[in-house]
Amino acid sequence: MNRRSVLAWMASAIGCALGVALAVPAAGYLTFPARKRTVSGSDDPIDLGEVGALPDGKPVRVAVKVARWRDAWNALTDVTLGAVWLRRDGDSVRALSTVCPHTGCAVDWDAPQKQFRCPCHDSVFDENGARVSGPAPRAMDALDCAVDGGRVRVAYRRYRPGVRDREPV
């Protein structure tokens, strides 16, 4: 090796080292949200109101509000996380997430057809949330729902869209 190529090798090495020295912490910093929960709240079931207020045999869309919520640097109160379709049949209540399992649009209730329909890509589900047609890979996501002292409580969860089997996000 001549003198010039030794110098060139050294310059390249230091130049690369400088790049790496900056890139490594930058990567650690930027991927922080992949390692830590940046939004969070309690996983407890959320009160969605009186069971008596729900009509019999007809799905109703109810907003899900959580009392306390952490969003990155903020501590928030009364935050709307999403919505669920609640359906009462006699004494029992069932809850379906409004989030379409296809790409996450909000599923609507088509009252005349008695079907759930996603307005984005026309996925259709029957009144129990089972998949009828369209691109959705699975049925609408059922959420744990209980009636306690006359009040409806739902464990609100989000599931990964676009996959056949349900996995929590």
Next chain:
Amino acid sequence: MKLADWLDERTGYRSILRHALDEPVRGGARWSYVFGSALVFLLLVQAATGALLAAFYAPSSTDAWASVAYVQQEVTLGWFIRGLHSSGASAMMILTALHLLQVTLYGAYRRPREVNWWVGLALMALLFAFALTGYLLPWDQKGYWATQVATSLLGAMPLVGPWCKRVLIGGPEYGNLTLTHFYALHVLALPAAAAVLTFVHVALMRKHGITPGWRQSDAQLDAAAEPFWPRQALYDFVAMSVVLALMVVSVARSHGAPLEAPADPSSAYDARPEWYFLPLYQLLKFFPGRLEVLAALGAPAVAGGLLFWLPLADRGPSRNPAARKQFVGIVVLLLLGAAALGAEASIADAENPSYQKFRQRADRESERALTLARQGVPVAGGTAVYDNDPTARARRLYGERCAGCHQLDGAGERRAPDLDGWSSRAWLRDFLRDPENPRFYGKTKVRGMKPVKQTGDELEALVEFVYAQGGDGADAARAEKGRAVFEAAGCDDCHQTDGAKGDEGPNLGGRASKKWLHDFLADPSEPRFFGDKNQMPKFRGKLEDADLDALADLLRAERARQ
């Protein structure tokens, strides 16, 4: 190799690279040429760390401080990235001074390089603008108050001052628009200007070539010429590494840039600018009243004007600094003057005990705010972080819910027992001797208890027995003696101590413990508390458990008083 050929055929990148790297350096590579390259490197570091910070920052008066606190404490290496950005600004100031000095010494501003000198001066002005706008963004006490000084000076400019200030800060006062304006300047307008000017600066440097030393003849310089790559590049990279290493060490030692308490317009804050503005700050002390504006805007204008004029004046035949003493002297004097003023300001502060005391207070406040921010900052933002402090929250709740009847620390009505020192030994002693005194239950329906006749040791033992119900801090032996007095005196005719049953008087079991207070505040009309005699509102359903606990802690602090 194939891919490289394919790419070269379509982009011609090899000739661009060759053009960039084979720049001839007349007289050969030198260590004194590294400053410019190091500055370009720092500019890139600032752009990169700035982009990273922007990914986690919210420029609003409610969110700015909280988001920076989040970067500083929660985000992986956030403190390091932010520290690099801050120390990068300082490093740029130092390297700019060195670059200026080197260029002056070599006479590099002289014909035909005048325009490039002026472009360099413009870049230097941009550097100060970057510092000034960036400083405010964390919306902490220091940034807020230091920038207030700067914008007040702008507003004090004759004629156009008030209008300019209003446009810059987005209204008559600091607020959201001040941050969005400063943010837009800091991350969009100034970087765009800096990129263009840096490009022109480097292009003009390439056009005229680097200014070689003054000792050799043209023939010698040409003979010793070598391309930029690899030797000068190696020197430059080594310089960059040294700069970066110094920055990393300084950031690691200080654990990043300080973040003071959130901006509080109601506080008294002894504002100091960042060190590179200290000379100007010190200068203002010499110019009282209206002359201050003159100094603040005049001094930089005079210094800038002198530097601008330099290449027009220095037209002699020789580049040898010895032959251009007056011109080199101007620049050296300017830099020394700035350094002297800055040092004077620092020394004055270091020797000022009241300023030092203020600094300690500000540091404690910052630590407290950052600790509270770990619980998340309420949406009201900034100083609302103090609401996370249970005593602050409890005092607010006390003001809202309790002060209508109870007095504490001189605040509140006196329709129900005073809470100063509530259930402390002194309070219990006074209470036992005179339960229906207006200071205790005299103004309420909770009446019928006879004053305790015991005195001396017996009274003290009884006090200790009641005090011990609250848990910690009691003298067990004396409390045990007190139980005997309690039973002998017939207190147990009316008061149970199992913490469950009701009787004529309140059940004393667990009295003044945190749990007892929580339950009592939730519903004082329970049989084990005041039962039918209760007049105090129930707070179950009105206050959350955390709030009840906060109030319980507030009262427990009174209990602990001597």
